[in-house]
Amino acid sequence: MFKSAYAVAVALGLLLVAPSANAEISSGDTAWILTSSALVLLMTIPGLSLFYAGLVRSKNVLSVLMQCFALTGLMSLLWFALGYTLAFGSTDNQGPWVGDLGNVFLAAMSGESVSGSIPSMAFAMFQMTFAVITPALIVGGFAERMRFSSMLLFSSLWLIFVYAPVCHWVWGGGWLQGMGLQDFAGGTVVHITAGVAAIVAAIVMGPRKGYGSQPLPPHNLTMTVTGAGMLWVGWFGFNGGSALAADGSAAQAILVTHLSASAGALAWMTMEWVKHGKPSVLGIVTGMVAGLGSITPASGSVGPAGGVLIGLTGGVVCYYATLFIKLRLKIDDSLDVFPVHGVGGILGTLLAGVLCAPGIGILSGNGFSDGISSIGGQVSVQAIGVVSTLVFTAVMSYILLKLVDALLGLRVDVEDETQGLDLVLHDERGYDL
Numbered sequence: 001m002f003k004s005a006y007a008v009a010v011a012l013g014l015l016l017v018a019p020s021a022n023a024e025i026s027s028g029d030t031a032w033i034l035t036s037s038a039l040v041l042l043m044t045i046p047g048l049s050l051f052y053a054g055l056v057r058s059k060n061v062l063s064v065l066m067q068c069f070a071l072t073g074l075m076s077l078l079w080f081a082l083g084y085t086l087a088f089g090s091t092d093n094q095g096p097w098v099g100d101l102g103n104v105f106l107a108a109m110s111g112e113s114v115s116g117s118i119p120s121m122a123f124a125m126f127q128m129t130f131a132v133i134t135p136a137l138i139v140g141g142f143a144e145r146m147r148f149s150s151m152l153l154f155s156s157l158w159l160i161f162v163y164a165p166v167c168h169w170v171w172g173g174g175w176l177q178g179m180g181l182q183d184f185a186g187g188t189v190v191h192i193t194a195g196v197a198a199i200v201a202a203i204v205m206g207p208r209k210g211y212g213s214q215p216l217p218p219h220n221l222t223m224t225v226t227g228a229g230m231l232w233v234g235w236f237g238f239n240g241g242s243a244l245a246a247d248g249s250a251a252q253a254i255l256v257t258h259l260s261a262s263a264g265a266l267a268w269m270t271m272e273w274v275k276h277g278k279p280s281v282l283g284i285v286t287g288m289v290a291g292l293g294s295i296t297p298a299s300g301s302v303g304p305a306g307g308v309l310i311g312l313t314g315g316v317v318c319y320y321a322t323l324f325i326k327l328r329l330k331i332d333d334s335l336d337v338f339p340v341h342g343v344g345g346i347l348g349t350l351l352a353g354v355l356c357a358p359g360i361g362i363l364s365g366n367g368f369s370d371g372i373s374s375i376g377g378q379v380s381v382q383a384i385g386v387v388s389t390l391v392f393t394a395v396m397s398y399i400l401l402k403l404v405d406a407l408l409g410l411r412v413d414v415e416d417e418t419q420g421l422d423l424v425l426h427d428e429r430g431y432d433l
Contacts, residue, residue, distance in 0.1 A: 026117040029245045033122045036241025040129035043234035044136050045072050050227030051285075052140055053430075055335050058219040059420025060144045061430035067148070071136045071155055078159050079131045081105055084124055086164035087131075088172045096175035098165050116244055126241055127167075134163055134190045140335030141198025144208050145411050148425045154404045158197060162396045166193055166389055181385040182356055182378070184253065185242035187297025187349040188389040195342020196390055197397040199325070199333050204401045205410055207332030209417050221281050228285035232261055235292045239299040253299040256307030257292065260299075263308045264291020267315025283319075286340060290318035293344030298352035306355040313351070314344050346386050353382035 049068040053061045075083075082104060088094075090102025102108050106124060113120035135155040142151075169176040170189050183189060208216060218224060239257045243250035268287020273279040294314030295307055302310065321339035325331050333339070354375055404410060411417075416424040423429065 024114050024117060025119060026245070029117045029247075030119060030122055032246035032250065033118050033126050033241055033244060036237035037122070037126045037129050039234045039237025040126070040133065040241065041072075043231055043238060044129070044133045045069055047227050047230030047234050048133065048136055050223050051231060051289075052143065052227070052335055054220040054222065054224030054227065055140075055218045055282075056143050057216065057420070058431060059422055061219065061422065062426055062428055063148070063421035064139065064143055065430075066426060067139045067151055068136045070148075070152065071139070072132050074152060074156060075132045075135055075159055076128055078156055079124075079128045083131055083159055083164045084127065086160065087127070087167040089168075092173065094168065094173040096178065097168070098174075099168050099172055118244065123244070126244075130186060130190060130238075131159060131163060131167075134186075134194050135159055137190070137194035137337055137341055138198045138201065140337040141333050142201045142205055142410075143334040144421065145205060145417055146201075147409060147412055148421075150404050150408045150410050153408060154201075154400055154410075157400045157404070158397065161400065162193060162197065162393055163189070166392065169388075170385070176385050176388070179381050179384065180378070181381055182301055182352045183297045183349060183385065184300030184352075185239045185296045187293075187345040187352070188385050191293045191296060191341040191345025192349070192386065192389045193393045195338040195340075195345060196393040198337035199331060199342065200394055200397040201401055202331050202333040202338075204398065204405075207330075208334065209414060211332045212330060218282065225281060225285055228288060231292070232288060235261070239296060243300060249300055252303070255304055256299050256302055256310075257295055259304055259307040260291040260295035260311030260314070261288045262291070263311030264288055264294065264315035264318075267291075267312045268319050271316060271319045286322075286336065287315040287319070290314045290340050290344050293341045294318070294348040294351075297345065297349040298355060301352055301356035306351075310348060310351050310355070314347055317347055318343050346390070349382050349386050350379065353379035 045068060049065050052068065053064045056064055084106060085101055085103035086099050088103070089099030090108040091100070094100060106121075109120050109124065111119070111121065115123040135158060138155070138158070139151070165174075167189050168174040170181060170183050171177060176183075176188075181188070210216060235257055236254045240250045240254040243253055265284045265288035268290060269279045269284040272283040291311035291314050295302075295310050298306065298310060318340050321343040322336050325333060325336075325339050356378065401410065412421065412424060
């Protein structure tokens with residue numbers, strides 16, 4: 001009996017001192033990722049919603065707010081049901097193109113599951129906010145002219161057939177990750193995919209009525225600036241949270257993100273000031289977004305000086321890209337999604353391959369060394385990532401748009417567009433003064 005009692009006591013003691021299933025979880029990392037998830041969600045609602053809503057005409061303000069709000073709910077449920085498993089699967093051993101179906105409805109995940117130093121559910125939630133904002137960014141490409149039902153169907157198909165596979169390629173163990181592509185927070189996964197899809201939609205649907213022959217100015221820049229401020233703050237969670245830990249990498253990402261946004265805003269403002277004699281509010285907030293989009297893929301691999309350089313370059317390049325697309329190509333990408341997000345994502349992804357090399361010195365934040373010889377190989381990998389993402393997104397987006405057009409019709413008719421989508425599609429007014 002004594003031996004049995006002793007064995008029980010030893011067993012109880014081992015239970016008391018043995019690590020629990022959650023021993024690997026860091027409370028600090030977990031708190032940061034949960035906070036980052038909230039910040040990224042803030043970027044969509046209300047940040048992006050207000051930013052876009054202020055840029056359209058008053059008769060369409062509610063339609064944009066409605067699209068962003070509805071997409072937040074719909075994309076969240078689709079990510080839970082199918083998107084997450086297609087992007088990340090249920091095991092660490094995934095194929096090169098898409099994840100397995102072992103995590104449909106997050107079935108393989110529990111409160112005890114761990115991803116690195118955080119709960120798996122925290123990781124799934126953080127990635128869900130990326131899956132929400134990316135289709136919402138595309139809204140700017142077809143603002144003021146797409147049917148609400150068609151927007152919902154296209155966005156749903158796009159999340160499953162475009163976003164989830166590209167996310168798997170880059171972050172879920174796919175072929176681009178295997179090649180060593182550097183995309184810290186979504187230059188390819190978010191910005192290139194959204195930008196390309198937006199300009200393809202703009203081309204397929206054609207310009208808004210009156211585009212090129214009459215002014216189509218923003219109706220409320222105060223609203224746009226308010227949304228822009230929320231985007232700036234929320235982007236700290238977007239880039240800093242992508243470190244998946246509360247550590248030096250997150251701190252570096254937040255610092256270079258802020259510096260790049262500042263440089264991009266001032267660069268765009270200066271370009272307008274020189275060209276038109278006056279700096280515009282629309283220009284400075286657009287430049288800020290260009291700086292943020294450009295630094296996103298490189299935010300975990302460049303130093304503060306590199307962040308400033310990327311922001312300045314992004315502000316100037318995206319400014320000229322906007323003029324080229326609107327004035328030369330005459331494409332009505334309504335809210336400049338491709339020249340800002342698409343071009344910014346391409347630029348930042350390529351520059352990440354250059355500035356991440358230790359041989360670049362203070363731009364990389366790693367000091368001087370002989371690592372400059374590795375630049376060519378990394379830039380080649382970055383270029384492959386850019387081109388493959390761009391081509392795949394363009395082809396798939398075109399196919400999905402044509403499919404939705406055949407099923408539901410993409411565009412409202414001319415009379416409805418003239419009246420405004422708020423009344424036609426939602427039977428409400430944004431303003432009743």
